Amino acid sequence: MNPCFDQLTQHARETALLNSVAELLQWDERTLLPAAAGTYRAEQVTYLSGQVHARRTDPRIGEWLSDLQAAQADLDPHSDAGATVRLMQRDYDKLTKVPQSLVEAISRASILGQQTWAAARKNGDFSAFAGPLQEIIKLKREQAEAVGYLDAPYDALLDDYEPGETTANVATVLEELRQELVPLVATIADSPRRPDLGILRRKFNIADQERLGKAAAAAIGFDFERGRLDVTDHPFCAEMGPDDCRITTRYDEHFFSTAFFGILHEAGHGIYDQGLRSDQYGLPPGTYISLGIHESQSRMWENLVGRSHAFWRHFYPQAQAAFPAALGSVPREDFYFAINDVRPSLIRVEADEATYNLHIIIRFELEQALINNTLTVADLPGAWREKYRHYLGIEPPDDADGVLQDVHWGAGLIGYFPTYSLGNLYAAQFFAAAENQLGGLDDRFAEGDFGTLLDWLREQIHRPGQCYSARELVESVTGLPLGHEALLSQLRAKYLPLYGLD
């Protein structure tokens, strides 16, 4: 088509190629890098990231986009070409609004923030982290002012991770969820029925865990011809090319769930990446919509599929065959109850499917208050404890297992937490729509048929890339705006019978 369009997209594809190389450098750093090689690796990553940032703010992009304005008016904004121009304009405007000095200040503060956070957490000493956190909040406010926002500065930060979403909308939905979730969790916590968690704490040979985890990932649709599974302390999913998506996990020889559900979760992320169109790699139509949508895919496969009755009707014989000593004589119902244990706990990353969202709501409320100046950093640990008491009925014994447990704020990630719960909300809403449109998903899973759901996700969620925003996609796929009802119904339908509360 237009030569400006060709130049624009060719430039973006080259930027994506450089960025994919930086992804490999970082993946390798987290999985394989020799101990002494960290310093030079940091130089390599910094150099490439600098090149990527320089390319993304290249003034020629502004010129090409400006030349494309007239043509753009004739394009369907949701077509590949229309979305490409529209979203590259959005990204370019956002990036060029933040002065280079502020970008660098945030980068420095985030490195310092992570370092002081790690030490403060180790020593359980929040005061050591207070100064660097204060600086990060100040800089993130400056970023919000530089980028601009409609209602609240937090809008501008949320937009980095969930483009087009607003604080007010998320706050409304999460508040509605909270009001029903707090009593539901309390009811479950009071139930006398408890699973035997010892089942999951028996000995599970690591090589067999890896084999079973890979079989499960492949069964739900992760393509190992276009990806890998490796080992890290902090599991993640990274993409270093259109046909190279790598997931990682960690193994605990004495706990079944860590690796198995971790692999399903990361495979869910990977399946989304693998479902994006390769020929649009590096362009908006070939890019994931938002962190919330990404998370909806990992959580759907991990929880709505992987922790379902139907999944284990199909998969439990394989698990028993892999671990005859640990699971051979355990009834499937006992295993199913154990992997679906719900109880209020202190640590987000170990929380179950139901209480998890309360951990997120706490962080979402607190980080908004910090950005809005209605909460001081000094008062943060107290506010944290109060919300845990209030929403979960428990209180951390110290800040290490409280306000210091997550790296996000120290790393400058403010506005990121709500995307985890958005993922749960989207997943529940998409899953209900899939059941509605496809019918009989449980029976399909019980027969080992995950391809029917996968094909639907490919078509409805993965293929469009960024041609629709998360909000538009939710409405078009499910016929409803984002709401808390699907998630709450799903939790009630699953947990009330399990805990004898129906």
Next chain:
Amino acid sequence: MNPCFDQLTQHARETALLNSVAELLQWDERTLLPAAAGTYRAEQVTYLSGQVHARRTDPRIGEWLSDLQAAQADLDPHSDAGATVRLMQRDYDKLTKVPQSLVEAISRASILGQQTWAAARKNGDFSAFAGPLQEIIKLKREQAEAVGYLDAPYDALLDDYEPGETTANVATVLEELRQELVPLVATIADSPRRPDLGILRRKFNIADQERLGKAAAAAIGFDFERGRLDVTDHPFCAEMGPDDCRITTRYDEHFFSTAFFGILHEAGHGIYDQGLRSDQYGLPPGTYISLGIHESQSRMWENLVGRSHAFWRHFYPQAQAAFPAALGSVPREDFYFAINDVRPSLIRVEADEATYNLHIIIRFELEQALINNTLTVADLPGAWREKYRHYLGIEPPDDADGVLQDVHWGAGLIGYFPTYSLGNLYAAQFFAAAENQLGGLDDRFAEGDFGTLLDWLREQIHRPGQCYSARELVESVTGLPLGHEALLSQLRAKYLPLYGLD
């Protein structure tokens, strides 16, 4: 010092950084890359290699070097700064003399050459490879003409791998070696004493092979804090930063030698890379001298140390403990004889320490004749068979195990083969000098002391980097010019008693 010098070296360090990233991409491609990711990986490597080549031929380098000419006259040419300017001038001149169109033609012909070679080898059909090989020879001649040479076009090609060395000198030394080696090998082949090779063909569990191989690599000095060992079909050593040197091997559960001596060999390469000065990374004083010197280090550790009596006096109990069923009742002398089996064979990469050099001499003579137009490509297979009959007393049954066995010529690597034998010649000469200066190396190895030799190599061979040429280094370290005597003495001293010929 001089601001031009700072700009020049800063530029070179950035080029080295980009190149180290390309090295990681290629290492990852050969070890881990998902099957479907090859196409995009090729794009990534091509993009970065293009950037590296553009930087290395950046006209600013010529300007900086020209501004440094006056200052250079005052510098010791073997000092770090003197060598830096001198060798960057050499490299820049060489690179800029070859027209871009020829660089690209050679690159294309080498890709096609490897593809057609692989198919031709599979089918044992030399004629399918003849055309692409003819084209490569034509282009390599053009390259030699573009770069220039003193005596023979082959000088210019050899110089790419063994800078400063001449065809005439290598030809003289290898001819002297051949004249004594051919009868020595024939005498050994006629000896009625033969080792029991079955010892090495028992079952050797791969995980135990890996453990033993890593222990041996660490014992001789490979630093696993600054490196890794992984698995590939074609073992290699690659450096992707000053503190990141990765070696690979392949395991054969029913053959001890492949992995064990392969690991010692690659660890020897790695030990050299790890001994180069990190603060000079990317500059001549921090760069290996030549392929021959690199190979001298791998072959010294593999053969002169790793296949020595003394090494196994120390290490055999560990090997027996690792493989009690296979080696527990095998006397050390029988094991030692088996790992030092000498016999004429057809395949270079499987050849023993003594016959290996005859494989190289054959290739060196043939590739010179091809470049000099005294041998046609059509006559190459016949010439190959004749030389094998003449030098090794055997003849390949077909071209797949004959002239088609190596990838080098198809990949455009002409002038590369002699560096393998130069490695053996350097190694023998360095090792004799080390024994002369340090004394009692055998007793040290038998006590597990490899550090004394390593420290000597670090100081004499590794630390200078390119400040001295290979030829200068051999003379200054050993007091003698390159010759065949040290290697021949070492082979005689080892093999005549072993085969009862002394």
